[in-house]
Amino acid sequence: MSVGLVIVSHSRKIAEGVVELAAQMAPDVVLVAAGGADDGDGPSRIGTSFERVQAGIEQASDGDGVVILTDLGSAVMTAEMVLEFLEPEARDRVRLAEAALVEGAVAAAVQAQGGSSLDEVLRAAENAVVSI
Amino acid sequence: MSVGLVIVSHSRKIAEGVVELAAQMAPDVVLVAAGGADDGDGPSRIGTSFERVQAGIEQASDGDGVVILTDLGSAVMTAEMVLEFLEPEARDRVRLAEAALVEGAVAAAVQAQGGSSLDEVLRAAENAVVSI
């Protein structure tokens, strides 16, 4: 199984949209949307959710590792916090990309679809060119 | 009135999500989502729509100019095509940013909210750091 991706955005729509866009070119890759703040029921508030990110990593981690993409700085902090709660073996198989969210996710998804390794997928995200 | 933004994405959700995210920090800026391909009724297909981009520019152009942000290359081509159909005076007040979509849109929106000029807003988009 390939590397999975978790898309962390303050907006649920952005996270879901990135997943639908990237899925077009990477039908076999596990892509998980972790967008918006968690407020039980009701429409998702703008923000990030520790639980959604944690569950997203869990869901994406059956393959060759997980790359996390984030939008703004507070999403990065939420993701790093989640990483601190992982067991060392699980933690070792997760990478946090410093990448443009949409562009990096598409590039990473295509790379993962091709069966590349965790660090190759990370590199694809981080080197993604804007507006190819 | 400030500079307006048009968010062109292949995914309607992404475009709408970017608008909701950027609006939080730029409540007075006109932000228009031009996402997905236009198929009359029904859910929006993944793709870009000449008409939605054209209407978006129109809608955003009451202020000090318009900055367009795009996701992938075909969105850039659609936007450039629309620009060719504008009258020269209208065309002169529009800029196409080479920027990360989400990160660039937030940075540009904040800049526009501060009353900056068209080229300053463009610069903010293009210089946006990923994961601030």
Added chain:
Amino acid sequence: MSVADATGPLDAAWAVRWMRGTAQVVSENRALLIDLDRAIGDADHGENLDRGFGAVLLKLDGDAPETPAAVLKLVAMTLMSTVGGAAGPLYGTAFLRAATSLGDTGVVDPSGVAGMIAAARDGIVARGKAEVGDKTMVDAWTPASEAAETAAQAGATAPEVLAAAANAAHAGAVATEPLIARKGRASYLGERSAGHQDPGAVSTALILQAAAEAAGGEVA
């Protein structure tokens, strides 16, 4: 490929036949174009073009433009607003520039055919900034344009010029197979894009084949 039944001057009626033929051949090859795009893209090229040329058919049923250029302009505007993928602005620009090159001529002559194909090709390059060898539709349009120019200069008839262009586009499309994509979505795949023909190059060959067949040109 086959010899088309229709013959006659390259007038507005020819342009309409060309577009009807394109709609048909695109529809017949929908699955092929989707499969090609699945391998190195997002699996929608066949769907995009089928929708686009389907919309062209509807427009042609309503309207009967009086010059070849008017037909191509209508096609350009329709593709632009209905395709939704890269092929929308690319073919939109191509047909628009082709229309402009024809002016208000009623019947396109051999050098007019060559000029029209060159204009389409240049429009695609201006829009997408791809070069020959980047594994895009430019790799079909460029040899097509060169073959058309050569044939026109050698005194070929207009149908013969179109047939030469279509054959060259077909060869160009086939030759994209080993290339590594450097433009468009397929460029995300890097080296993995080799080993598949480019969908846009293949659809270009289909479109030019339809042009030749609509003119009664013999396509190899």
Added chain:
Amino acid sequence: MSVADATGPLDAAWAVRWMRGTAQVVSENRALLIDLDRAIGDADHGENLDRGFGAVLLKLDGDAPETPAAVLKLVAMTLMSTVGGAAGPLYGTAFLRAATSLGDTGVVDPSGVAGMIAAARDGIVARGKAEVGDKTMVDAWTPASEAAETAAQAGATAPEVLAAAANAAHAGAVATEPLIARKGRASYLGERSAGHQDPGAVSTALILQAAAEAAGGEVA
């Protein structure tokens, strides 16, 4: 600010009083924190913290942790999952590190207070990578930690150490006003971020004030 009624050792009951007091003062200052965040952010800091400490109250009604550290750990976990903004991971980390620094001690002594505040501050720096002067909550936590350390070394009581920290945090928050933000959302504003106090620095002062008041410390 006022002198709190409650006095006594810094035990689990004190930690619970601290958190109840924080929930109240955050709720009272919700609109202020929102307005501060509207000026240089996204106008949600008051809402974020009010939701977070509201959730803490519910947790404390259910559970009665037996050590100060256990209270702080519960608070950390609750804020982390309910705040939704930058303050979630930042205060989450702060309270978690503070809890760790206390170990299983039943009553926190003066140097324990200083160590707890230093641990919270260091956690925030580790999480957010801001330096003093970047116009963030670090500009309140850093002077608070220094003042607590100085007071503890000078032989102050635990409530006095907390009061010194709270006063220093308050002064630090006020002093963020002229600064230009270099971290967090406010950094998008560049020079326009000057002229407003940082919301996180202000909420930090409120939290430490509540700690002091819960201990009966006199806050200027």
